[in-house]
Amino acid sequence: MKRKQKIRYWAILFLLVIVAAAAAFFREKPMIKQENNPQITFISATFEKDGSTYDADIPGEEISQQLNDALTSLFLEAKIRNRFFLPPQNYTVSENSVYFTIKVSLEQADTLSMLVNLCNLPSYNSAQFGDTHYHISGQEELYEKVYDLLEDTISVYAVKR
16 A cells, blocks of 8 residues: 555656646747837748749848838737747648748847748647747737738739749
């Protein structure tokens, strides 16, 4: 009987350690912070319209301060957490799908940048720092807000593949 109690004690202790480690690993944190002076330095969109695939690339110097501020505001409100699995590395463009990649430069002790990858297919969404991808909490809502901001702009820069 004493041996069963010891095994039960160690099993419970092991489970508690696993739960605590998972809670620490998957905790939410801000996507970006205001003190990092975030600036949108590039926007890329890929989409299909009327059976054709288009790419729209907007360099930083052509991004208005108003658009920069609006996107930055959305990202300041967003939360991220560690991902268990990496997002898919490629995608198929289909009607009603828009794939955004937005580069955000952050000022810190060293220059650092983040890529925000958004799509209406949630498995592709991530905040990416180097090779590390983070899950975006509320990613569907963030995608919709970014899409609303960029819908007209990407049409102007769209180039047929």
